[in-house]
Amino acid sequence: MTLSAPADHSDRERTRARIAEVLARARRRTRVLTDSVDEADLVAQHSPLMSPLVWDLAHIGNQEELWLVRDVGGRDAVRADIDELYDAFKHARVNRPALPLLNPAQARGYVGSVREKVLDVLDTADLDGGPLVHEGFAFGMIAQHEQQHDETMLATHQLRRGAPVLSAPPAPAAPVPVGGEVVIAAGDFLMGTTADPWALDNERPAHPVHVPGFAIDVAPVTNAQYAAFIADGGYDRPELWSERGWAHRCTAGLVAPQFWERDGDRWYRTAFGVRAPLRPQQPVVHVCWFEAEAYARWAGKRLPTEAEWEKAARFDPATGDSRRYPWGAGAPDEHTANLGQRHLEPAEVGAYPAGVSATGVHQLIGDVWEWCSSSFEAYPGFRAFPYREYSEVFFGGDYRILRGGSFGTDEVACRGTFRNWDHPIRRQIFAGFRLARDLREDER
Template sequence: MTTLAEGDSPEALRTRVAGLLAAARARSTALTDAVDEADLVAQHSPLMSPLVWDLAHIGSQEELWLVRDVGGREPLRPEIDGLYDAFQHSRASRVTLPLLTPPEARTYVAEVRDKALDALHRSPLSGRRLERDGFAFGMIVQHEQQHDETMLATHQLRTGAPVLHAPAPPPGRTPSAREVYVPAGPFEMGTSVEPWALDNERPAHAVHVDAFWIDTAPVTNGAYAEFVDAGGYDDPRWWSAAGWRHRLDAGLSAPQFWERDGSGTWYRRRFGVLAPVVPDEPVVHVCFHEADAYARWAGRRLPTEAEWEKAARHDPATGRSRRYPWGDEEPTERHANLGQRHLQPAPVGAYPAGVSALGVHQLVGDVWEWLSSGFEAYPGYETFPYPEYSEVFFGGDYRMLRGGSFGTDPSAVRATFRNWDHPVRRQIFAGFRCARDAGPRDDRPLGDRPLGGGAVA
């Protein structure tokens, strides 16, 4: 994201912000125009809101922050504030609310955007913290793109003919090593300088991480199928107590959307299309408990959040932490599978330009990666601009997710970005990679094994 600190004039920053707002709205429009009104108002899963709720909620948040706060205008539709407050109504209950109809929602978000652009034109993009470097506008860009990814997940849950289409991702390339050694030592975690970073990413602070090994790429479908076929879902040895209870209660037997034909071939349903599972794609639609069980079966574990971020950002040659695994350059189609450019994860090794300084592939894009850490505040954390974004979630049963997915927009992910969810969630575009401890002289790889797989006795 371009900032005033990088030399832009306020006019140039306004142009960039307006472009990002327009791109987010184009995506929201495409996701909602792809289906008819019956699909927009339907609830495709109790885990998800009706698509029309997400659309109007996007407008409601934009009105609250850009029209009323930054712009200083009177409310457009104060009577609907409660309907689109995510903390007042669960996702399962939103379908019963007197929501705006699809035409009303479209009209509302258009009116809000018109006034938000006026606020952008009038804001100095400096002074008070909310407006400095366009933070409020960046926050709203990220919010809309986050809901676009949520709507994309709703599309995955809907039934009916396919309505979304995209080209296939680039082909994969087998990485030269299965795992990467990360030496012990401190690194700078989080950020104090990224202008649009959200409060839970702040402040930058030094963290010591013991030596460890981390997979070069996410665990693949082929490797995960080995776990399934080896009876991994039937053996409580590989599951935590909570994970085994959930596996039994939910009847888990394979990743969500997988099904097997009579010949034993695995298929997956993706956005209405049934096709064979691609072995070298990162596995997706597994919950934390499934990821944790696989790691135990493979004789490994899930990385901690600090380990993941060190593998993604630390440059041993300079000792500094990068903005992204490949450097400070913003993501392009060469670096990562982001922005709904493709409707699936790319095969492992597909983005050699996106490799981290330590040699780790695909840390940004493709699949969100489950981590072993819970969601906690960093030392020196300060809530800004409201507690409901981060503060109220600290200390729950959440598990961290890092890196973004093929459905995450570049504006809504960076190497410091923190995501979290309940460990039972599978509808999100989440996969994982494994790690293992390393001693002070344990800098030799385990040896040649299939990428991401292999049971241990």
């Protein structure tokens, strides 16, 4: 990890204030997700794919204790006896309900005690120190970790049965419809980052990548477009699916995106306990990589590579620079992206014209994670930091890249370089996709 020059006092205090704010924002969200349900829902396993909410809650506190209280702060352990219980690598999700977990009151008390100590550590931490604390990296890593688990808990809420407990205003409509595709010329661009102080190890280092010319859709695939695929027999035509994809479609009995239901000639979707007609111009969500691959073949296109996706999101043809976000350097807000659980659904395509990339592509940040064709691999020059289990142990496995974040992703865990990954069969995540294609000779 490359360190920048030491900051002056005012820079350090701004960093300290930012850390306090992102930690507080994450904790507010954690409370919403855990206080909105009763004790029975907190300890229940709503799907074998997910942990009980109370496990996620205490795990958030345990990671914060390990890294910020013990490692950065050098303080005595709060609860060393529970480290193994909340080690995600020691216990698969399906087995976690059988563990002697902290009950809801104990978990809440634990995370509260840990946070008090963390804020004391923050007051005196040397933010010009080694790589773990430089510019507040460890604090940023933990804020991102909590928000990632908040999004996981939001997915658990989507899977739970019962009366709705979460609410948010509807996602915005599009002022002007958008569609079609843009052509991005062949050439090099700088992928990844070395400069972003809170970027995680798999985003590093920045490195030049030559990307052949390609076309990419201006917007993600919508519900209406995906419904046309279903109507044309997309789930009944093995020629549209890879061999593995068709086997999974048959074994899992896939006939539509998860949470879709047909009633007469209309499609409905259930989201967080509320059943409503599909909004046709929203990006489709809750589809696995195999479904996205089959749709792409049906449409005569393909999924973008990870490098294509990032070039479309970050490359500025006028300057040759790679931006932090599609729209520039400024942090996301309600005008540029649908993030942070502000809404409990994707916005219609075209709803954020202020967030368009320099290449003319919409909604690359927020709304839905976007499946890419690429596997999850290390960048050239990768170094595991601060632990192998965040990224390195997943390289080379059966994972596909997801980019861009969703309506359930917080801005601290979302930027143009941020990389997510999952198995190609996963549908409980807030994932959709957009299409790309190779250029014809006359377009090059």
